[in-house]
Amino acid sequence: MVGIDPSPQMIETARAADGADLVEWRRLSAENWDATRDGPIDLVVTNAVLQWVPSHLDLLPRWLEALGPGGVIALQVPGNMQAPAHALMREVASTHPRAAELVPALNRARASADPTDYVRVLVGAGFEADAWETTYMHLLSGEHDEHPVLSWVRSTGLRPVRQILTEEEFVEFTSEYERRLRQAYPEEPFGVALPFRRVFAIGRRTGSVSESVSAVVGIDHVQVACAAGDEDVQRGFYAGVLGMTEIPKPPILAARGGAWFASGQAVIHVGVEADFSPARKAHPCLLVPDIDEIARRVRAAGHPVTWDDAIPGIRRFHTHDGVGNRIELQER
Numbered sequence: 364m365v366g367i368d369p370s371p372q373m374i375e376t377a378r379a380a381d382g383a384d385l386v387e388w389r390r391l392s393a394e395n396w397d398a399t400r401d402g403p404i405d406l407v408v409t410n411a412v413l414q415w416v417p418s419h420l421d422l423l424p425r426w427l428e429a430l431g432p433g434g435v436i437a438l439q440v441p442g443n444m445q446a447p448a449h450a451l452m453r454e455v456a457s458t459h460p461r462a463a464e465l466v467p468a469l470n471r472a473r474a475s476a477d478p479t480d481y482v483r484v485l486v487g488a489g490f491e492a493d494a495w496e497t498t499y500m501h502l503l504s505g506e507h508d509e510h511p512v513l514s515w516v517r518s519t520g521l522r523p524v525r526q527i528l529t530e531e532e533f534v535e536f537t538s539e540y541e542r543r544l545r546q547a548y549p550e551e552p553f554g555v556a557l558p559f560r561r562v563f564a565i566g567r568r569t570g571s572v573s574e575s576v577s578a579v580v581g582i583d584h585v586q587v588a589c590a591a592g593d594e595d596v597q598r599g600f601y602a603g604v605l606g607m608t609e610i611p612k613p614p615i616l617a618a619r620g621g622a623w624f625a626s627g628q629a630v631i632h633v634g635v636e637a638d639f640s641p642a643r644k645a646h647p648c649l650l651v652p653d654i655d656e657i658a659r660r661v662r663a664a665g666h667p668v669t670w671d672d673a674i675p676g677i678r679r680f681h682t683h684d685g686v687g688n689r690i691e692l693q694e695r
């Protein structure tokens with residue numbers, strides 16, 4: 364894994380957070396990253412960076428070339444250049460005695476594009492593309508007398524102005540800019556509302572995964588179904604009879620009902636299905652160390668045990684779970 368940023372402080376902060384030393388940190392601008400030398404790459408993630416790289420729409424195709432089969436790029440850039448916070452900064456710059464330096468610097472900086480631009484680049488390179496925008500509502504409260512939007516842009520959008528002007532000129536500039544910000548972003552009982560548009564894009568290289576790399580590495584779980592309200596019957600079978608452990612469902616999924624069970628490497632998800640009817644043919648096959656013991660328990664709980672010796676050397680039987688789904692048990 365490689366992480367790049369031209370700022371030494373940013374690299375140090377990132378390195379400190381990388382306790383397990385998983386990443387090779389490089390002090391480098393995006394423009395100077397030779398992606399092809401690091402390829403084939405599985406994933407490129409860039410967050411709130413490309414707005415500082417005016418040429419990035421031309422840079423992206425080189426990065427895309429370096430992505431391997433199934434490779435993904437995910438990017439996020441602020442898309443707020445037309446917002447009053449930036450428009451007013453350009454306005455003040457355009458009437459400033461040093462407008463000839465300030466205006467081009469502000470136009471060059473923070474060159475994000477629109478979702479369509481990113482889709483164009485991604486699709487043009489043969490990628491599956493998805494792009495969208497979201498406007499986040501930040502509620503700011505000032506800690507000092509300074510207007511909170513001015514504090515917000517000091518370390519970002521105002522940087523080019525700070526780099527050009529003298530200290531005295533900068534104070535003058537910000538005081539006029541702040542006057543306009545106060546009108547555009549008034550103080551309200553809840554603070555100052557700052558809508559902030561961000562643009563997102565994801566691209567995935569289509570086509571088959573290299574033959575030498577298996578695309579599937581295992582089974583996470585198998586799902587079986589039941590009718591709404593039959594979860595307890597299923598608990599009786601999977602936990603009670605088979606001795607699996609119920610594991611909590613993620614809260615967002617728990618509202619849908621159902622129950623999850625795990626034991627060893629086996630995970631069964633019981634899901635609730637409208638118009639449920641038991642699966643008579645399709646079934647999971649669970650491995651058990653002592654099939655006779657399980658057969659005894661299954662029978663004692665009132666479930667059928669149908670032995671099958673069609674495969675020589677394999678001891679297995681079929682039964683059904685609490686709601687009639689076919690289940691196979693096989694001795695490992």
Ligand SMILES: C[S@@+](CC[C@H](N)C(=O)[O-])C[C@H]1O[C@@H](n2cnc3c(N)ncnc32)[C@H](O)[C@@H]1O
Nearest residue numbers: 368369370373391392393394410411412415416
């Ligand atoms: C808003 S921060 C985002 C940092 C980090 N990506 C994150 O999500 O926390 C913007 C970063 O862009 C970096 N940056 C500025 N110009 C850059 C360039 N030309 N290439 C790469 N990174 C750049 C800055 O050093 C800064 O760390």
